[in-house]
Amino acid sequence: MQNKLSKRIFLLTLTALAIFEVIAGEYFLLCGARMDLLLIMVVIGSIYFDAKWALFFSLFTGLLKDLFSTDIFGLNTLLLPGITFLVIKLSRKIILEHTVIRVVIIFAAALLYNLLLGILSFSRGISVPWGIFVRNTVLSPIYTAAISPLLLKAIE
Amino acid sequence: MNPRLDKLKNKNLVYFLAVFFSLIILAGLIPALRVPALSILKYPLRLASLIKREVNGIIFYHRNFIRNELLQKEIGLLRQKLNTLNEAELENKRLSDLLSLKQRAPYKVLAAKVIGRSADNWASTVIIDQGHHSGIRRGMVVLGFAGLAGRVTEASSFISKVMLINDPDLAVSAMVQRSRWQGLVTGTLGNYLVMRYLPKDSDIQPADSIITSGLTETYPKGLCIGEVLETGEEFSGLSRYAIIRPAVELAVLEEVLVIIP
Numbered sequence: 001m002q003n004k005l006s007k008r009i010f011l012l013t014l015t016a017l018a019i020f021e022v023i024a025g026e027y028f029l030l031c032g033a034r035m036d037l038l039l040i041m042v043v044i045g046s047i048y049f050d051a052k053w054a055l056f057f058s059l060f061t062g063l064l065k066d067l068f069s070t071d072i073f074g075l076n077t078l079l080l081p082g083i084t085f086l087v088i089k090l091s092r093k094i095i096l097e098h099t100v101i102r103v104v105i106i107f108a109a110a111l112l113y114n115l116l117l118g119i120l121s122f123s124r125g126i127s128v129p130w131g132i133f134v135r136n137t138v139l140s141p142i143y144t145a146a147i148s149p150l151l152l153k154a155i156e
Numbered sequence: 157m158n159p160r161l162d163k164l165k166n167k168n169l170v171y172f173l174a175v176f177f178s179l180i181i182l183a184g185l186i187p188a189l190r191v192p193a194l195s196i197l198k199y200p201l202r203l204a205s206l207i208k209r210e211v212n213g214i215i216f217y218h219r220n221f222i223r224n225e226l227l228q229k230e231i232g233l234l235r236q237k238l239n240t241l242n243e244a245e246l247e248n249k250r251l252s253d254l255l256s257l258k259q260r261a262p263y264k265v266l267a268a269k270v271i272g273r274s275a276d277n278w279a280s281t282v283i284i285d286q287g288h289h290s291g292i293r294r295g296m297v298v299l300g301f302a303g304l305a306g307r308v309t310e311a312s313s314f315i316s317k318v319m320l321i322n323d324p325d326l327a328v329s330a331m332v333q334r335s336r337w338q339g340l341v342t343g344t345l346g347n348y349l350v351m352r353y354l355p356k357d358s359d360i361q362p363a364d365s366i367i368t369s370g371l372t373e374t375y376p377k378g379l380c381i382g383e384v385l386e387t388g389e390e391f392s393g394l395s396r397y398a399i400i401r402p403a404v405e406l407a408v409l410e411e412v413l414v415i416i417p
Binding site: 018019020021022023024025026032033034036038059063065066067068069070071073074075077078081114117118121126127128129131132135136140 | 179180182183184185186187189190193194197200201204205208271272273274275276277278279281283309310317319323324325344345346407
């Protein structure tokens with residue numbers, strides 16, 4: 001699988017998806033929640049590539065996300081490699097061949113990612129209504145996980 | 157104890173610590189790298205935005221046609237209102253001259269197109285196609301055609317990032333146009349804004365217009381922020397809040413005006 005999935009194509013896909021999310025992401029909202037295509041690609045990279053390349057791709061994705069964000073520190077550059085590290089550790093304990101398991105892992109990764117960002121926002125004194133918080137931490141991961149089989153199918 | 161195993165464990169620890177600190181340093185360099193990288197991405201973003209606009213024009217032809225008709229009617233009504241306001245302005249000028257009041261010079265604006273939006277759930281920002289090259293600097297106020305839209309947070313040579321008023325990280329000192337009660341407007345990441353720290357006995361009602369108070373030098377006084385939808389009492393019971401519908405349609409923002417001081 002690793003031979004088939006060219007690293008160069010994966011890198012270009014990450015860049016194209018980053019631009020796509022910035023340009024057209026607002027057309028694909030579900031009750032205001034966004035899907036996180038880049039996070040799906042990070043998890044896919046963790047499953048299909050070896051640890052070194054998976055971490056490189058997650059770092060690259062984090063840089064791309066931070067480019068378009070307004071956070072002071074490179075949050076995504078730190079968070080996404082952390083998520084990749086966890087997925088790699090998990091892949092050594094359980095088999096990740098089945099699509100359902102992969103979708104669950106993507107959901108868990110998206111949940112953890114959004115929860116951490118939400119908590120960090122709160123810690124900086126930024127408060128959002130509870131409805132928005134639930135939308136971002138629950139609905140957005142569900143939406144991301146629901147979309148992921150399409151990307152997994154495309155990769156396969 | 158196996159000395160080889162101990163040596164291996166120490167080696168792994170050193171390797172892990174080196175990677176961890178490298179990541180921290182790299183993440184710290186992100187703010188410096190962001191600005192030049194955005195300049196590089198200007199042309200792909202502009203091209204993609206152009207393609208998107210053309211596709212939109214085809215897909216949403218009927219919607220645009222109807223909207224155009226409604227806007228034409230609105231233009232007519234606004235022209236009449238503008239005439240009335242011009243008269244009021246002239247009268248105000250005459251009276252101010254009489255009272256020898258100092259008039260603030262009108263501000264210069266620069267039009268810019270929105271070419272992208274943040275892909276973040278926890279922030280509300282847009283990317284515009286003007287930057288340092290056109291005189292835009294960090295901290296400049298950004299307007300939509302109907303009122304306040306946000307503020308420039310980063311500016312590269314040809315691209316800038318604007319934090320919208322519905323971002324919870326942005327707070328604007330505001331007041332009720334009718335009763336002049338002051339408060340602080342912040343975003344909620346949703347379609348509405350919240351005006352807080354209104355005194356319990358403040359005179360604020362639904363349909364009241366909210367404008368910038370001018371208390372801070374950043375936002376000129378009198379910029380329209382939105383309209384009050386409902387009011388309520390804070391959980392503490394010590395102050396009131398108001399839910400505000402922004403004057404600018406932030407979800408469909410396509411063009412903005414940047415105030416150049």
